[in-house]
Amino acid sequence: MSDTYLELVNSGFTAELAKRLGLPRPARLRRFRAGDQLVPGPVLVLADGAAGADADALAATLLDRDLDVRRRPDGDHRWGAVVVVLTGVTGPADLSGPALDLAGVLKKLAHGARVVTVSRAAAEATDPAAAAARQGVDGLLRSLAKELRGGATGNGLVLADGTAVTSPSALGALEFLLSAKSAFVDGQLLTVQGTGGHPPADPDRPLDGQVALVTGAARGIGAAIARTLARDGARLLLVDVPAAGDGLAAVANETRGTALQLDLTSPDAPQRLVEHVRSRFGHLDVVVHNAGITRDKLLANMTPDRWDSVLAVNVIAPLRVTEALLDAGVLGEAPRVVCLASTSGIAGNRGQTNYAASKAGVIGMVRAQAPVLASAGGTVNAVAPGFIETEMTARIPALTRQVARRLNSLQQGGLPTDVAEAIAFLASPQAGGISGQVLRVCGQNMVGA
Ligand code: NAD
Numbered sequence: 001m002s003d004t005y006l007e008l009v010n011s012g013f014t015a016e017l018a019k020r021l022g023l024p025r026p027a028r029l030r031r032f033r034a035g036d037q038l039v040p041g042p043v044l045v046l047a048d049g050a051a052g053a054d055a056d057a058l059a060a061t062l063l064d065r066d067l068d069v070r071r072r073p074d075g076d077h078r079w080g081a082v083v084v085v086l087t088g089v090t091g092p093a094d095l096s097g098p099a100l101d102l103a104g105v106l107k108k109l110a111h112g113a114r115v116v117t118v119s120r121a122a123a124e125a126t127d128p129a130a131a132a133a134r135q136g137v138d139g140l141l142r143s144l145a146k147e148l149r150g151g152a153t154g155n156g157l158v159l160a161d162g163t164a165v166t167s168p169s170a171l172g173a174l175e176f177l178l179s180a181k182s183a184f185v186d187g188q189l190l191t192v193q194g195t196g197g198h199p200p201a202d203p204d205r206p207l208d209g210q211v212a213l214v215t216g217a218a219r220g221i222g223a224a225i226a227r228t229l230a231r232d233g234a235r236l237l238l239v240d241v242p243a244a245g246d247g248l249a250a251v252a253n254e255t256r257g258t259a260l261q262l263d264l265t266s267p268d269a270p271q272r273l274v275e276h277v278r279s280r281f282g283h284l285d286v287v288v289h290n291a292g293i294t295r296d297k298l299l300a301n302m303t304p305d306r307w308d309s310v311l312a313v314n315v316i317a318p319l320r321v322t323e324a325l326l327d328a329g330v331l332g333e334a335p336r337v338v339c340l341a342s343t344s345g346i347a348g349n350r351g352q353t354n355y356a357a358s359k360a361g362v363i364g365m366v367r368a369q370a371p372v373l374a375s376a377g378g379t380v381n382a383v384a385p386g387f388i389e390t391e392m393t394a395r396i397p398a399l400t401r402q403v404a405r406r407l408n409s410l411q412q413g414g415l416p417t418d419v420a421e422a423i424a425f426l427a428s429p430q431a432g433g434i435s436g437q438v439l440r441v442c443g444q445n446m447v448g449a
Contacts (some may be wrong), residue, residue: 003405005390006412010200022215026411027151029183030112032421037331039178041080046101046202050088054165058118061166062100066288073101079112083176087165089133099140111153114178117141117156119193124161128286138189145187145444146409153182156189168197172425180422184386184414187444190437193238196379197432205233206428210332211281211334213273215239215264215321216291217257217391218247220390221340224416225288228424230255233287237277239264255406264291264317265309270324276321277330283381284325285332286427289318289339294392296351315357319365335378336427339366340419343386343442359384363438379435381426386442387413408443 008014019025030040043062047055062069063085070077082105084098102115109115122134137156145154155177159170169192175189176182200206211274212229216222217238226236236257240248253258260276262269277284293313295306295361318339323332325331344352345359366382373380387393387404393413396404405413422441427433 001256005402010369024406024411025272026406027149029151029410029412030180030419031415032180032182033234036318037080038065038175039080040112041078041126042070043083044070044073044077044079044105045085046073047084047085047231048088048094048099050090050094052085052088052328053086053242054118055083057164057166058085061171067142073105077108079105079108079113080110081107081114081116083174083178084115084117085087085165086117086133086137088160089119089129089130089137091129092133092136093266094133095136095140102144104426106148109150111150111152112180113148113150113152115134115144115148115152115154115181116174116177117154117189118165119156119158119173121158121160121198131293137172141189142187142444144443148409149394151410153186155182155185155187158189158191160191161196163192163433167192167433168199168430169362172197172199172428172430173434176344176425181425183421183445184418184441185422185439186409186442188241188440190434190439192433193435194433197430200429202233205449206430207286207424208233210234210285210289211237211283212286212287212427213237213239214290215317217251218244219251219418220392221385221388221419222248222288222290223251225290225423226255226257226422228417228420229286229288229427231236231430232258232424234243234422234427237281237284239273240291265312269317270320273321274324274328274330277325278328281332283332285335287325287331287335288427288436289337291317293341294352294355296355298351299353302354309317310354311358311361314355315361318362322369322380326372331378333377334429334432335373335376337366337369337373337378337380338423338426339380339382341382341384341438343384343440345443346384346438346440347445357447366438367436374435379426379432381435382438383419383426384438384440384442385414385419385420386445388419388441389413389415402421404435409447414441414443
């Protein structure tokens with residue numbers, strides 16, 4: 001489903017008209033294209049007074065990537081990114097210097113620029129002043145993201161104490177947040193913990209030689225996930241219901257994957273899946289629980305079949321399948337499990353009590369599974385899309401859909417590829433220090449999240 005309004009405000013005389021009338025003007029987002037630079041201009045690395053060494057270390061790794069990296073906000077640049085290193089703050093007053101340095105360059109950001117804060121976890125600070133400063137970064141970042149324009153985004157990395165700024169997962173997450181792959185990720189902080197993960201041997205094919213399962217792969221977000229994981233080098237096992245067999249076969253052909261028609265809610269589905277994995281692949285490295293349904297009704301009008309079917313597909317099936325894969329010992333050495341949640345499961349949504357219960361359930365599930373996956377050398381995370389342009393959202397009545405699209409800081413719906421890129425990042429070898437987390441892909445939804 002294309003967004004005609006976005007096209008109109010970005011072309012010809014209608015763009016000029018929208019400007020004069022003061023209408024919202026969502027920008028075309030900078031999305032990944034092979035061969036493009038990581039960021040669309042020089043990178044400025046700012047720091048609080050005590051974070052100089054961390055900032056130098058990060059600047060050095062960015063320089064190694066052949067980026068134009070500066071430590072001072074001088075010169076006449078269109079900045080491609082600003083990395084604000086706040087790992088040394090010990091009290092709220094320490095935020096002032098870097099915040100005001102950042103203020104000075106905000107009008108000189110390139111289209112699709114990135115602002116990324118790097119800070120320490122407030123929950124780990126025992127000193128109240130340090131905790132206040134660390135938590136202050138949260139408010140600064142979330143508000144700044146609402147002020148950025150021109151497809152620029154603001155996100156933060158929160159490092160657990162003891163996790164170095166140059167640990168593989170911190171660098172992997174920083175690269176994702178700077179890149180065009182995070183086009184629809186905005187206004188959020190991602191926690192990195194521990195030293196797990198390692199850089200891939202081939203950065204262009206981080207999943208080379210790995211086997212990935214994607215459920216609900218016949219269309220929409222699932223099909224985009226399949227294409228993105230195939231691009232990254234994975235061999236694919238793609239699952240969908242028999243009724244979606246044609247779509248599934250088409251995606252499998254395109255991505256050279258294997259199609260398995262299976263209703264994931266059937267009692268023997270986990271066992272059939274395990275047997276298929278054993279006989280065709282031997283093991284799985286990546287599991288993406290994407291299959292999902294909506295059956296919206298106000299709770300007052302809810303029927304048992306609507307409630308039960310949504311819970312069965314969205315959360316009970318992923319629970320059973322992950323458990324079966326773990327029990328059968330068919331997960332590889334550093335497995336990555338990624339589950340589709342939703343911002344409805346974070347903020348709630350009228351008419352979606354069943355759906356929100358299932359998607360909040362997914363968030364609870366990944367938190368509780370994180371230690372289990374850690375003991376198997378792996379990670380498990382949730383990705384929570386906001387409004388994404390798919391057949392699911394195309395069914396929303398036209399006016400409601402127009403409004404829903406604009407209710408985020410980027411004033412537009414995301415694309416399936418935006419969700420797929422976030423999943424590919426969490427599935428990558430470098431993301432070993434990120435587990436039990438929820439990564440929102442929602443353009444900073446104004447509602448609740
Ligand atoms: P979609 O309806 O286009 O695709 C979902 C796929 O899952 C379909 O191919 C369907 O056949 C398959 N599926 C459903 N039940 C199944 C079952 N029992 N067994 C096997 N496969 C089954 O949906 P989408 O928009 O691509 O959404 C994908 C995921 O993202 C879902 O989990 C959804 O809840 C989530 N999500 C989507 C949005 C959005 O805006 N589109 C927002 C938040 C979350």
